[in-house]
Amino acid sequence: MSSACDSCPSKNGCTSQDSCPSALGKDPLAAGSSIKTVIGIASGKGGVGKSFVTSVLAVQLARKGYKVGIMDADVTGPSIPQSFGLTENLRANDEQLIEPALTSTGIKTVSVNLVLEDKEAPVIWRGPVLNSLIKQFWGQVNWGPLDVLLIDMPPGTGDVPLTVFQAIPLDGIVLVATSQDLVSMIVNKARNMASMMKVPVLGMVENMSYVKCPHCGEEIRLYGDGSSIEKSAAEIGSKVTDRMPLDPEVTKLVDSGNAEKVSDDLLAGTTEMAIGLIGK
Template identity: 55%
Template sequence: MESFRVKLAEGSSVKKVIGVVSGKGGVGKSLVTGLSACAMNRKGYKVGVLDADITGPSIPKMFGVKPIRYADENGNMIPAETDNGIKAVSINLLMENDTDPVIWRGPVIAGVVKQFWGETSWGDVDYMFVDMPPGTGDVPLTVFQSLPVDGIIVVATPQELVSMIVEKAINMAKMMDIPVIGIVENMSYMTCPHCGKPIYVFGEGKIDSYAASRGIDVLAKIPLDPEFSKKCDEGKIEEYIPDFMDSLVYKLEQL
C-alpha cells in the first residue's frame, strides 16, 4: 500500500492521522470530527481537519470558517483557520456558494481528497482528523491507501441496525490493516431538564455489549443537546466544552 501514498507538501508535517468513519450516513461523523478536533486543540495540540466528505461537507459551517481564496508561493492551498487555530480544508471553502452541489464521479472526488492532503500547506500538525463520507466506497478506500492513517474512530447510533453497519466499517478497516481506535455512539440519550436523568430517545443502545464482543473500546456517548446544535448552527462548535470526550482524548494520546 506504500506505493499509493501521497506525499505531503514541502514544509508540512502530520504526526497522527485519524479517520472518522461510519457504514451509513446521518450518524454524526462530522460532529464527532469537530468535537475530537476541538478536544485535542484544547489539550494544546496542533490540529487539522481534512473534510473528505466532498458531496456533503459540513465542517466549514460548524467552525464558522471563511472560504480559502489564496495559495502559498508553491501554489499549495493555505488552509482556513478557526478562532482557536484549528486548520481546515473543505470543498465548501473553495466554492462560490456553499449551497452549490458537487456533481462529480468517484475518481474525481478521490483525486480532490488527495490534493487536500498533498497540495495543502498544512505546516506542523499533531493530529489530523479526516471526516469521511459514509460507506466503504471510493473515498474511504482512497484515504486508507493514500494517507498514513494511524487508526479510525467508528461513529454509530443506538438503533439495533447499527451493529451490522458498524461491522462493515470495521471489516473494511481490518482488510486495509487500519487499527480501530474505538466507537463513538451519537444521539445516545438526552438529559431530562427536570430530574437530570438520561432519556433514551431511540432506545437504550447495545453498543457496549457489541464493542465488548469485538474487543473495541467505546470512546464516548454523545447526548442530544439543543445547546450543542445551536453552537454548530452558529459556527461556534469551539465554544461548546463537553464532559464526555475524556476517554477519547486519552486513547488518542496513547497512539
C-alpha cells in the same frame, strides 16, 4: 529505494525509508508539512453525527495544546466549515500549495465548501474527480507541522473512503454510530472495511445516546441500551470511548459556527484515547 520515492519532496533529507508513506504506497505530504498522527472519523451511514464528533474532538485536542488539522473528506456533504463559522475561500501560496483556513483557535481546515463559490452548489462529481480532490487535500496543502490530522470521512464504503484508506497513512479510525440494531449492522460494514485495509478501530462513539430531562435529570435512552455497539466494539478488541447525549444547546452552538465554545467534558474518553496515540 522504490520508484515511489522519486517524486517525494522529502527524498533528499529522508532518514526513515522503512516507514516512509511513499515507500509504503501512500501519497507523500507537501514539502514543509509533517503530521505525527492521522485519525479518520468514520461511519457506515450518514446522519449519525460524524462531522459533529470530528469538530468537537478537534476542539478538545486544540484546548490541550496540540496542533490540530481537519480534512473534510465528506466531499458531497461537507459541514465542517459551518461548524467553525468558516466562509473565506482557500487560496494558494507562492509554492502553489493550498493554504488551509484557520479557525479562531488555530485549527487548520480544508473542505470543498471552502473552494466552491456557491456554498449550496451540489457536488456532482464522479469517483475519479472526488478521489483526486482527496489526494490534493492530503499532498498539496501547506499543513505545516501538526500533532494530529482528523479526517471527516464520508459515510459508507465507497470510492472516497477507499481512497483515504489507500492513499493516506491512517493510524486508526473512530467509528460513530447510534445504537439502533440497523445502524449498528451498517457500522459493522465500515468496521469490516477497516479490518480488510489493516487499519485499527481505535474506539467507537455512541452518538445521540440519550436525552437528559431538564427537570429531573433522568437519562432517556432514544435508541436502546447501547448493547449492540458494545458487542460490535468487543468483537474487534475495541471499546466504546464515549456516549454522547442529544443536547439541543450543544447542537445550536455547532450549527451556528461556534463549535469552539462547547464544554470541556464532551468526548473526554475519545480525547484521552487520541492523546495516548499522539504520544506514542
